[in-house]
Amino acid sequence: MRTRRRSLAAACALACVALATVGCNRDSGDSVASGQAQPSTQAAHSAMLNVPMQGCTRSVASVGRLVEVASIAPPEYRDEVEPQDRDWLPVTLRDVAPLGGKLVVLDWGAKSLTVFGPDFRTRHTFGREGGGPGEFRNPAAVAVDDHTHQILVADPGNGRISIFDSSGAVVDDVLTDAGSSLEDLAVGVDGLWLSHMVIPEFMQGPAQERLLSLQRQGEMETTPVVTASAEPRDSERFPMPGPNDFQIVTTGGYQLLFSPVGGVIDVLREGKKVGVVKACIPSALAEGYKEQRARSARDPRQGSQVFHKMVSDVLVRRDTVYVVGPMPDQAGRLHVDRFLLDGTDVGSLVAPLYDGFMWPSDIRFWGDVVDLVGFRSEGILVRLRLELAE
Numbered sequence: 001m002r003t004r005r006r007s008l009a010a011a012c013a014l015a016c017v018a019l020a021t022v023g024c025n026r027d028s029g030d031s032v033a034s035g036q037a038q039p040s041t042q043a044a045h046s047a048m049l050n051v052p053m054q055g056c057t058r059s060v061a062s063v064g065r066l067v068e069v070a071s072i073a074p075p076e077y078r079d080e081v082e083p084q085d086r087d088w089l090p091v092t093l094r095d096v097a098p099l100g101g102k103l104v105v106l107d108w109g110a111k112s113l114t115v116f117g118p119d120f121r122t123r124h125t126f127g128r129e130g131g132g133p134g135e136f137r138n139p140a141a142v143a144v145d146d147h148t149h150q151i152l153v154a155d156p157g158n159g160r161i162s163i164f165d166s167s168g169a170v171v172d173d174v175l176t177d178a179g180s181s182l183e184d185l186a187v188g189v190d191g192l193w194l195s196h197m198v199i200p201e202f203m204q205g206p207a208q209e210r211l212l213s214l215q216r217q218g219e220m221e222t223t224p225v226v227t228a229s230a231e232p233r234d235s236e237r238f239p240m241p242g243p244n245d246f247q248i249v250t251t252g253g254y255q256l257l258f259s260p261v262g263g264v265i266d267v268l269r270e271g272k273k274v275g276v277v278k279a280c281i282p283s284a285l286a287e288g289y290k291e292q293r294a295r296s297a298r299d300p301r302q303g304s305q306v307f308h309k310m311v312s313d314v315l316v317r318r319d320t321v322y323v324v325g326p327m328p329d330q331a332g333r334l335h336v337d338r339f340l341l342d343g344t345d346v347g348s349l350v351a352p353l354y355d356g357f358m359w360p361s362d363i364r365f366w367g368d369v370v371d372l373v374g375f376r377s378e379g380i381l382v383r384l385r386l387e388l389a390e
Contacts, residue, residue: 066386096142145187156181245260263278267316316341329348
C-alpha cells in the first residue's frame, strides 16, 4: 500500500541527484538504453557524466515490482502532516540498523537514536550530546546484536562503543583505541569488527593503514585484520583523493568489508579473505574519479570530492552475496545484484520504479533480501518491498 503524498515525492525529487544518468547497463532481454551518458542536473557533476560510457553488463535473474510499505518525513516535506509525523524533527540522519521488525535510526546532528516500529508509527528516542553514560560526541555508526538485541553505537568522539538494551537503557560503555578513523562496526562471535576511514595520501603507518580491526570481548585494544599497506594509493579500493570510508557487515558467518564508493567487497571468514566481489562502476564515473586524483596531485587544494555510492549494504544467504546501493541501473530501475562468494555474477533482481519514487542517498536491507529501507540525511525514511515474479 502506498502512503506517500505527492508533496513528499516532489520535495525529494528536488533534493535528489540525477543518478540514473550514470547507471550500469544490465542485459535483461528488454530494451535498455546504452551509449552516451546524459548530462547531470548538477553542474559539479557535468564533467564526470558527459563522458562516453561503456556500461557494465549483468544478467537479470528476475524482474519484480517495487512497493512502498511505509514512509515518514519531517513536516516541511509534506503539505498535510499526519499526527504521528508532527514531532519527527531530525537533524542529520547518519545510519540505520534493523532490530527484528523494528529499525534503529542514528541522528548524528541530534546525537540521539530513534527506534521505529515497522510502519514508522511508533517510536522512542534516547541519547544526547555529552560524555556521560548514554551520551555521544561523534556517533559514527549503529549496529544491533541479533542474539541479545542490544544496540551498539560507535562513538569515536568519546573513544568508546556505547551499548544499550532494546528499550534504550544504558548497558555498558566499552573503551576502544580505534581512534578518530572509526567509521563502522558490526557484531561478531569473538568481539566487535570495526572498519575505518583512510586517506591514501597520508597512509604512513599502521594507524593510518587500518581498514578493518577486531576488538575482542573484554579488551580495549584492537587488532588490525585488514590493512592497506600493500594496496596502491590509486587502486579501485581508494577511488578518490582524501577520505575513503569503509563499512563492515557480518552476515551468514562471514565478514564483508567494502568501500561504498569503490564498490569492492572483500568476503572474509574469521578475518581471512575467501573471495572478492566487485560492483559495477560506470566508466564515466571511473574517469571522474581519475580526474579528481589528477587534480589533487597537481594541487591538493583542488581535491574536493564528487562521488556516488555504488554499494550501501550486503547480505549473504547460503553461498550467495546480495548487494544493494542507491545507484539505479541504466534503465532507471532499482536493482539487487547477486554474486557467488568467488565474485561470479549470478543475475540481478530488478524492479521498475513506481510513480513519485525518489532515489535515497542510502538504501539498506531490512533483515531480508526483498525488504529494504531507503533514507536521506534530511530525515526521510521509506520502507520498500521488492515483490518478485513467481
